[in-house]
Amino acid sequence: MPAKESAPATPSAVKKSRKVTYADAGVNISEGDRAKERIKFLAQKTFSRNVLSDIGGFGGLFKLDGKYEQPVLVSSADGVGTKLKLAFQLGIHHTVGADLVNHCVNDIAVQGATPLFFLDYLATGRLENEVIEKVVQGLAEACKANGAALIGGETAQMPGFYADGEYDLAGFIVGVVEREKIITGKNIQNGDVLIGFPSTGLHTNGYSLARKLLFEVAGYEPGQYVPALKDKVGASLMKIHRSYLPVIRKLTAGGYTTGMAHITGGGITENLPRILPKGLAAQIELGSWPVLPLFEHLRELGEVDQDELMRTFNMGIGLIAVIPPEKYKRLKSLFDRAGEKFYQIGRIVKGERRVIYQ
Known part of the structure; x- marks a missing residue:
């Protein structure tokens, strides 16, 4: 005899459970609202008379x-990369906000732009208000220091997408420059001088390789003091990405530079050619600036060859400016009086848009 078929379950036959809320799925709207109130307070400290909206609207008005x-208008968007992994390990979150702002500021400032406003995107699995506040505090402080208003952003709760205790961070900046004052590098000429301004460390690039060498190859702990670094590993890696805006303002106000390059991912090798006109190359003299202990130790740990180093890390130079030779002496005098360190690291030569190391 064939088995008797069961009747399909009906909604009334299904066992009823308690009501399910968004919080049960991992998204706590109430906590999100509390975080937004604190973000609003921090952001308002960066507002200027040009900001016409408050935090919480559908769009920021400037x-x-x-x-x-x-x-x-000059715009740029970027992130902090795997430096965030270190922030999670060390529980240091305010510095990555400053890293992000300063990185974006530098990217538009090298084209002559003045920062106007900034927006951030922060996505996390489980919302931790204390962590979010520290990140936004870093964003707000850096925006204030750079004269940019933090006029909006997004804080997204994405449970199941990010692990507990982790988040992603990205930023978007808008600045302005007079059309006739845009700096593109088109006026760079053969014989111009290359000057480099020191970085504070890795800034926000090369962390995947650095973390592999320091934590996997060398087996260091983040809190471990390493004589070769003259610092603790974590502290050395978490140094804030420098804002070059004060330096750039001096360069542009006096009409000293014909081109500037922010040295980020790709190092000098890939970033400097971005501003070179056709028919010109950049000749860089290795050894013309002091390389930070961190980079030397990374080279030793991985036996990393010179080409790989130069296209992965900034190697101690975060900004390069191109200076016509007749303006160099006056510029040097200006920066010497201001106590601003820089190094003459090479010259523009004939060639095809590449970096030549000597």
Whole structure:
């Protein structure tokens, strides 16, 4: 005899359970609202008279001053990369916000732009208000220091997508420059001098290789003091990405530079050619600036060859400016008086848009 078929379950036959909320799925709206109130308080400290909206609207409103004749908006977006892994390990979260802002500021400032406003995107699995506040505090402090308003952003709760205790961070910046003052590198000429401004460390690039060498190859702990670094490993890696805006303002105000390159991912090898006109190359003199102990130790740990180092890390130079030779002496005098360190690291030569190391 064939088995008797069971009747399909009906909604009334299904065992009822308690009501399910969004919080049961991992998204706590109430906690998110509390975090947004604190973010609002921190962001408002960065506002200028140009900000026409408050945090929480569907879009941030910013009024452009009428002092510009032909204003050009300059924008950039970036992230902090795997430096965040270190932030999770060490429980240090305020510095990565500053890293992000300063990185974005540098990217537009090398084109002559003045920062106007900044927006952030922070996504996490389980919302931890204390962590979020520290990150945003770093963002707000750096925005204030760079004269940019933190006018909005997004804090996303994505349970199951990010592990507990982890988050991702990205930023978007907008600045402005007069059209006739845009710096593109088109006026760079053969014989121009290359000067480099020191970095504080890795800044926000090369962390995947650095973490592999320091933690896997060498077996260091983040809190371990390493004589070769003259510092603890974690502290050496977490140094804040420097903002070069004060330096760049001096360079542009005096009309000293024909091109600038922010040295980020790809190192000098890949970033400097981005501003070179056709028919010109950059000749870099290795040894013309002091390489930080961190980079020397990374080279030793992995027996990393010179080409790999130069296209992975900034190697101690975070900004390169191209200076016409007739302006170099006056520029040197200006920076010497200001106590601003820089190094003459090479020259522009004939060639095809590449870096030549000597």
